[in-house]
Amino acid sequence: MPASNAWVGCAAVAREKGESLRGTAARADGWVLIEHPGPWGVQPLGPDGPLGPIGVEVARRCTAAGVRPQLVRDTHRRREPTDTRRVFLVHSGRGGPWVEQYTVDTVEQMLRLPLESAATGTAPGTGTRVEQPLYLVCTHGKKDPCCAVLGRPVAAALNQQDGRVWESTHLGGDRYAAGMVALPDGSYYGNLDPANAQAVVDGHDRGQLTLQNYRGRCVDDTVAQIAEHAVRTEYGLTGIDDVRPAEVTSSGGGSDVVVVTASGSVHVYVTPDPQTPRRTTCRSETLASPDHGVTSIRPLPAPGRG
Numbered sequence: 155m156p157a158s159n160a161w162v163g164c165a166a167v168a169r170e171k172g173e174s175l176r177g178t179a180a181r182a183d184g185w186v187l188i189e190h191p192g193p194w195g196v197q198p199l200g201p202d203g204p205l206g207p208i209g210v211e212v213a214r215r216c217t218a219a220g221v222r223p224q225l226v227r228d229t230h231r232r233r234e235p236t237d238t239r240r241v242f243l244v245h246s247g248r249g250g251p252w253v254e255q256y257t258v259d260t261v262e263q264m265l266r267l268p269l270e271s272a273a274t275g276t277a278p279g280t281g282t283r284v285e286q287p288l289y290l291v292c293t294h295g296k297k298d299p300c301c302a303v304l305g306r307p308v309a310a311a312l313n314q315q316d317g318r319v320w321e322s323t324h325l326g327g328d329r330y331a332a333g334m335v336a337l338p339d340g341s342y343y344g345n346l347d348p349a350n351a352q353a354v355v356d357g358h359d360r361g362q363l364t365l366q367n368y369r370g371r372c373v374d375d376t377v378a379q380i381a382e383h384a385v386r387t388e389y390g391l392t393g394i395d396d397v398r399p400a401e402v403t404s405s406g407g408g409s410d411v412v413v414v415t416a417s418g419s420v421h422v423y424v425t426p427d428p429q430t431p432r433r434t435t436c437r438s439e440t441l442a443s444p445d446h447g448v449t450s451i452r453p454l455p456a457p458g459r460g
Contacts, residue, residue, distance in 0.1 A: 176383030179335075179342035179370030180326030182222035184272030185244035186212065187290070187320070187337075188264065191227045196296045198225045198323045208261040212269065219270040222372075226290060226320040229309045237261055242288065243272045243281065246340030246373050248398060253288060253338045254281030288337045289355055290322035291346075297324040300331040304347070308332040311348035312355055319355075330369065339394055340372030362392045378402055381411035381422035384448045391415060408449065419454040 188205070195203050199213035204225070216223040226242075241256045241264060254277055258264055268278045277283070291309040295302025301324070312319040325333050330344030334351070336358050343354055345367055354364045365386055370379030378399035391397050400419070401412040408425035427447025 174383075175330060175344050175367065175369045177370055177376045177380035178327050178330060178344065179340070179372050179374075179379055180222070181375060182220070182340065182372045183245070183247060184219070184221040184274075185242070185246065185337060185340075186216055186221055186223045186269050186272055187226045187242040187244065187288075187322075188212070188223065189227065189239040189241065190225045194225050194294060194296060194323050198294075199223055205261055208264060212264055215265075215269050216272075219273045221269065221272045224290065224325075225323045228317060229291075229312070229319055229321055241267060242284065242337075243267065243269065243278070244288070244338045245272050245275060245277070246338055246371075247275050248373060248395075250275045251338035251340070252277040253284035254278065255284050256281040286316075286318055287339075287358060289319045289358075290325060290335050290337065291319065291351075292323070292325040292328075292331065292333045293321040294323045294325075298328040298331070300328055301333070304331040305333070307348045308334070308346050308351045311351055327369065333369075335372065341394065342369035342372065343367045344369050357392075358394070361394050363394060365392060374399055375402065377409045377424050378411060380424050380448060381409075381413050384422055384424075384451055385413045385415065385420050388451050389415065389420075412454070418456060420451060421454050422451050423449045425449045 190204055192204055197203055199205065199209040201207070201210055203209045205212070213223050237260045239258060241258055242253055244253045245251055256267055268280065271278045289312065291305050291312070292301045293305040293309055309319060309321050325335055327333055327344060332346040334343045334346055335341065341358065341363060343364070346354060350367070354367055357364050368383065370383060374382065382397050382399050386392065386397050396415060398414045399411055400414045403410050408423055411422040411424060413420045413422055425447045
């Protein structure tokens with residue numbers, strides 16, 4: 155796609171950013187982040203990707219374990235590709251998210267890492283524990299131009315010199331570019347720009363979500379993400395762990411969701427509410443109707459109080 159068309163597509167998406175972001179986070183229990191400072195290509199972990207057959211095998215193992223693999227590059231350490239690279243294993247489960255960092259000297263050594271452990275709540279303990287959050291900003295222009303045009307300025311604006319902000323391959327939800335995920339908890343953000351991104355990161359470092367940019371948490375399914383966001387908005391709950399979807403059941407064409415907060419449980423009824431069809435990405439002409447409907451929110455009585 156010519157660059158001019160990419161800009162037109164990005165502008166079209168930007169004009170539509172009044173839509174709700176809730177319920178749009180990609181689903182993943184864990185992550186494998188592989189440093190690769192060079193070009194990523196269209197399919198970074200495909201047979202023609204920069205890691206060749208090793209990348210294919212890593213992707214296969216990650217898919218089987220329910221883990222999301224990503225190629226990443228440090229926004230402030232531009233260098234030529236080399237076989238020596240950092241690899242992060244990340245678990246995003248609510249029971250105990252964690253990050254461990256490894257260094258490999260050859261791409262083949264990645265296959266010796268406990269990649270599948272990223273799907274579990276117990277860290278392998280064989281890498282270096284990372285205590286501060288990591289932030290991935292999607293800049294995968296080969297996947298969609300918006301991600302590069304809008305994502306790279308955001309990654310550059312997040313002037314973290316301590317290896318916590320990374321450019322990343324496709325994170326999902328191109329139309330919400332610039333997009334970012336905070337790890338290990340897996341909170342997705344969208345509609346970021348150089349003017350607001352640092353405040354979002356600073357808030358997240360303090361344990362607070364920025365709700366106008368918050369898309370959901372990767373460990374929850376779409377309906378649970380929608381309900382969580384609705385409860386947060388209704389009651390002004392912004393702490394990362396202030397709200398937890400606990401139970402989802404289908405009911406009468408919608409879904410009943412029980413959401414737990416520190417002050418008690420809340421019932422949310424989520425029903426289909428398709429919005430105006432719009433382009434899904436800058437590159438694609440495919441249209442979709444976002445659906446983020448919530449019909450009702452009501453507190454549930456405490457156990458034993460009827």
